[in-house]
Amino acid sequence: MNTHPLRELFKDIDIMSSIAQSYGTPSYVYKKDRIEHNVNRLKNTLSTYFHKSHICYAVKANSNPHLLKIMKSVHPELGGDCSSPGEIYAAELADIHPKDCIYTGNYESKRDIATALKKGVYLNLDDETSLDRLLKFGMPSRISFRLNPGFGKGSFSQITTAGENAKFGIPAEKIINAYQKAQDAGIKKFGLQCMAGSGNLDEDYWVELLTAIFYHTKAIEAKLGIDFEFISIGGGLGIPYKDEDTPLDYDRLFSKLSDLMYHNYPDKASAPALWVEPGKSFIGDAGFILTKVTGLKNSYKNFVGIDAGMETLMRPALYGAYHRLYKVGTHGENDGSYDFTGPICENTDRIAIAREFPKIKEDDLIAIVDAGAYGYAMSHNFNTRPRAAEVLLDGNAHRLIRKRETIENIFSGCNV
Numbered sequence: 001m002n003t004h005p006l007r008e009l010f011k012d013i014d015i016m017s018s019i020a021q022s023y024g025t026p027s028y029v030y031k032k033d034r035i036e037h038n039v040n041r042l043k044n045t046l047s048t049y050f051h052k053s054h055i056c057y058a059v060k061a062n063s064n065p066h067l068l069k070i071m072k073s074v075h076p077e078l079g080g081d082c083s084s085p086g087e088i089y090a091a092e093l094a095d096i097h098p099k100d101c102i103y104t105g106n107y108e109s110k111r112d113i114a115t116a117l118k119k120g121v122y123l124n125l126d127d128e129t130s131l132d133r134l135l136k137f138g139m140p141s142r143i144s145f146r147l148n149p150g151f152g153k154g155s156f157s158q159i160t161t162a163g164e165n166a167k168f169g170i171p172a173e174k175i176i177n178a179y180q181k182a183q184d185a186g187i188k189k190f191g192l193q194c195m196a197g198s199g200n201l202d203e204d205y206w207v208e209l210l211t212a213i214f215y216h217t218k219a220i221e222a223k224l225g226i227d228f229e230f231i232s233i234g235g236g237l238g239i240p241y242k243d244e245d246t247p248l249d250y251d252r253l254f255s256k257l258s259d260l261m262y263h264n265y266p267d268k269a270s271a272p273a274l275w276v277e278p279g280k281s282f283i284g285d286a287g288f289i290l291t292k293v294t295g296l297k298n299s300y301k302n303f304v305g306i307d308a309g310m311e312t313l314m315r316p317a318l319y320g321a322y323h324r325l326y327k328v329g330t331h332g333e334n335d336g337s338y339d340f341t342g343p344i345c346e347n348t349d350r351i352a353i354a355r356e357f358p359k360i361k362e363d364d365l366i367a368i369v370d371a372g373a374y375g376y377a378m379s380h381n382f383n384t385r386p387r388a389a390e391v392l393l394d395g396n397a398h399r400l401i402r403k404r405e406t407i408e409n410i411f412s413g414c415n416v
Contacts, residue, residue, distance in 0.1 A: 002240045002247065004324060005285055006031055009393075010367045013329035016290060019398055020365055023389045025292040026308035027404075028376045030067060032394040034286035039074040042237075042278060045250040049258035052273035056080055056102045058235045059087040061279030061373040062287070064390055066401040068094030071282060081235065081277035085115040102232070102277065104146060104193065108133065124193045124232075127170060128178050135185055142229070144191035145170055145178045149212040169194070172216060179220050190226050192217055195234025195277065201245060203253050209233060210257055214264045217272075232275035233257075239284045241322050241370050248281075280373035287372020289313060289388070290328075293364045294343070302338045304357070306366060309342015310349045311385050313371055314378040317348040325351070328365035331358035340366075344383050376402075381410055 009031070010016065019029060046053040056079040057071055063086070072078045072094055079100035080091035091101055103121040105112055108130060114137045116123060124144045125131055134140070148169030170178050179190065194213050200206070213231055220226055240247050257274070265271030291308035315321035325340060334356040342349045351368060360366075379387050386405035391398050 002243050002245055004326075004369055005034060006288065006367075006369065007326070010288075010326040010328055010369075011330060013365075015393075015396060015398075016328045016365050016367070019290055019391055019393070020292065022398065023391055023400060024404060025290055025365070026306075026312050027290050027389045027391050028287055028371065029290050029391045029393055029398070030283070030287045030372055030401075032070060032392055035067065035070050035283060036074050038282045038286060039071050039078075041250060042276070042281065043075045045254050046274065046276070048251075049254045050261065050274045051268035051271060052230075054079060054100075054230065054273055054275045056100070056232075056275060056277045057096075057282055058277050058279030059083075059090050060377060062283045062375070062377050063087060063090040064376070064401055065090055065093035066390075066392060067283060068096060072096055081279075082116075082121060085112055085119075088116065088119050088121060102144075102193070102275070104195070105130065110136070113137065122191070124191070125178075128174070128181055131178070131182060131185070139186060141187070142189035142191070143182060143187055144193045144230070144232070145175065145182075147172065147175050147192060147194040147213065147216060149194060149209070149216070172212075175216055176220055176223050179224055179226060183224055183226070190228055191230040191232065191272070191275070192220070192228055193232040193234060193275070195232075195236065198236045199238040199241075199280065200236045201238040201240070201248055203248065203256065206233065206253060207256055207260065210260050214260065218264065227270070228272040230273040230275045231261075232277060235277040235279050235281075237276070237278050237281040239280050239370060241324070243324070280370075282373075284373035285370050287370075287375060289368040289371045289375065291366050291368060293360055293362050293366065295362060296360070301354075302336055304338045304340045304360060306340055306342060306351065308351065308368060308388070309344040309385075310346065310351075311344055311380055311382045312342065312388055313351060313368060313375055314380065315374055316351055317346070318378070323351065323371060324369045325355060325357065326367045326369065327358050327360060328367060333358065335359040343385075346382075381405075384410060386410060 058081040080096045082088045082103045098119040098121045101121045102124050103116040104124040106126040126146050146169040289308050291306045295305035297303040310317040337354050340352040389404035390402035392401045
């Protein structure tokens with residue numbers, strides 16, 4: 001049984017009520033020391049098992065610069081994994097230098113790729129046509145290509161980012177040609193990136209993935225004489241979303257990957273650096289949504305209405321993601337089975353379905369957990385509802401790190 005790391009916090013009705021009264025609901029709340037713990041855990045593990053490594057936080061997971069600054073305070077060498085000019089901007093707001101960032105677009109516009117080149121990020125190209133667009137604006141000193149090894153694995157099919165159904169990456173049989181084309185254009189320095197899925201908790205999968213990557217790097221090296229500066233396994237380090245999920249054992253996992261790396265590259269000094277691009281493993285379990293019960297309905301099913309709907313947390317409606325819910329404060333045994341739904345005019349507006357839950361009443365507070373990654377970042381304004389506030393919890397002290405949006409904010413761009 002996997003107990004949530006913030007479980008005891010949700011029993012503290014004084015702190016939870018104070019946050020609700022100070023900032024309203026729904027609000028995204030982030031626990032500072034949990035972010036620090038998550039960053040330290042990966043940083044220390046990589047430094048133990050790899051001669052050279054680099055972490056690029058996946059800014060897409062959560063781009064609030066206050067949170068990025070916390071990550072960088074723990075790991076000053078932190079880079080950003082960016083996939084848009086806006087994510088480069090967010091990284092810069094947090095004092096993460098573009099030269100430490102990797103930029104992976106896909107089907108980029110000319111404007112996007114020109115911006116990335118100007119900023120000096122490490123360009124990771126999704127296709128040979130990306131190179132064609134890039135060279136119209138300038139010649140970078142270094143690039144990598146995104147390999148699609150022909151297989152992938154994710155906690156949902158929608159976030160499996162390699163394989164025959166994925167829109168990402170260069171097919172394995174075309175990867176040598178891509179590097180040949182870049183060499184012929186005059187580029188001298190190279191890395192290789194392969195992001196094959198998100199939310200993975202299977203150690204064996206990572207071994208399989210890195211084994212496939214090395215198969216292709218060795219073939220590229222033999223054909224073209226390239227010495228890779230780095231090999232990136234991308235993001236996708238999963239977190240337990242359910243009580244029965246087993247967390248990744250970082251020591252065991254990265255020990256296996258290290259053995260694989262230095263079997264293929266025995267000279268550690270000249271071996272490629274291992275790059276990783278974590279998202280939810282840094283911020284996912286550090287964030288939760290504090291929401292309030294707005295109504296109870298006994299219909300064909302038992303419904304609990306809350307003020308956080310699919311506009312606040314899109315993941316359940318988008319691909320059936322599971323998020324644990326806890327009643328704030330003390331409670332007894334489960335009282336029945338409920339669907340938890342928000343106020344949105346869509347039947348897909350379900351945060352949880354057929355969930356066993358204790359007795360509950362209007363105005364009770366509920367914590368929707370593991371919402372730190374792809375929570376606020378994917379929230380939206382459907383039904384013209386303003387986006388939630390974001391709050392940082394540091395010990396028992398809390399402060400606002402993003403104001404709640406107003407209806408007037410939504411229409412501010414219409415004043416033309």
